[in-house]
Amino acid sequence: MSDNDPSSPLVELAGVGKNFGNIIALSDVSFAVRPAEVSCILGDNGAGKSTLIKIISGLHQHSTGSYRVDGEPVKFTSPRDALDRGIATVYQDLALVPLMPVWRNFFLGSELTSGVWPFRQIRAEEMRATADAELKAMGIEVPDINQPVNTLSGGQRQVLAIARAIHFGARVLILDEPTAALGVKQAGVVLKYISSAREAGLGVILISHNPHHAYLVGDHFTVLKQGTVDLSAPRSELALDELTHYMAGGAELETLQHELRRMDPPDVGAVHELSESR
Numbered sequence: 001m002s003d004n005d006p007s008s009p010l011v012e013l014a015g016v017g018k019n020f021g022n023i024i025a026l027s028d029v030s031f032a033v034r035p036a037e038v039s040c041i042l043g044d045n046g047a048g049k050s051t052l053i054k055i056i057s058g059l060h061q062h063s064t065g066s067y068r069v070d071g072e073p074v075k076f077t078s079p080r081d082a083l084d085r086g087i088a089t090v091y092q093d094l095a096l097v098p099l100m101p102v103w104r105n106f107f108l109g110s111e112l113t114s115g116v117w118p119f120r121q122i123r124a125e126e127m128r129a130t131a132d133a134e135l136k137a138m139g140i141e142v143p144d145i146n147q148p149v150n151t152l153s154g155g156q157r158q159v160l161a162i163a164r165a166i167h168f169g170a171r172v173l174i175l176d177e178p179t180a181a182l183g184v185k186q187a188g189v190v191l192k193y194i195s196s197a198r199e200a201g202l203g204v205i206l207i208s209h210n211p212h213h214a215y216l217v218g219d220h221f222t223v224l225k226q227g228t229v230d231l232s233a234p235r236s237e238l239a240l241d242e243l244t245h246y247m248a249g250g251a252e253l254e255t256l257q258h259e260l261r262r263m264d265p266p267d268v269g270a271v272h273e274l275s276e277s278r
């Protein structure tokens, strides 16, 4: 049953678990994203972030719990099923072809054509103009829409991939570590477009290792630890240093610090004696 309340979740997982044979990758995970919301998933290596987004994007099926889109239970069998419901994923490798022009990459796999095979032709001028207009509408300044994608900066490439997903109808955008390989300035460019996507009413799922980046744009934060939800809190109930603390494995670090303090300092005198006797 579909819900017309604009604040009801686009995507909602409740008590979701995922096993790979004997390996429990996720257990009892609940998560949601609403329109015009950036919902961040954070966690260390192996915490379960990829498994969670693969379930949402149709690459994996959940083993237990429920997954709903617009309030309807779903069990996707492929990423195509998720895309048909407006759930698009921008992976780290971005699926761009480096030597192809920007406009070709914008339409990659969805080229506009006319005529029937074998006389089919691509509508190059129309695609160039559309890609140019769409990028400009997002405030992306590409000097020449014909330039190869590998001449763009890492940040611009991320933004191109985001703009492409939005143009082709994404309502939910899953971004897998979009700032991981970027410097501060480029990361800023990408975070700005994440905010624009939110302002355009999209639900954004942002996967990150970096609490500082996530906190700049996030409305809700879910920290995964060993496949379970360690923290789930809206921005209003969470300060950046608390989030950083969780991410750094706060309690474990404190225990380690305590133990290190209790250990005897290295025996400096003995080292000194040893070097003088030589």
Ligand SMILES: Nc1ncnc2c1ncn2[C@@H]1O[C@H](COP(=O)(O)OP(=O)(O)OP(=O)(O)O)[C@@H](O)[C@H]1O
Pocket (backbone or CB within 6 Å): 020, 023, 024, 025, 043, 044, 045, 046, 047, 048, 049, 050, 051, 052
């Ligand atoms: N296809 C698979 N088969 C078996 N185990 C898997 C599979 N995919 C993930 N796992 C296991 O599930 C757990 C969660 O992995 P996942 O890749 O989701 O973590 P992650 O938080 O995305 O880590 P990273 O940040 O390193 O990508 C890990 O223990 C991993 O080894």
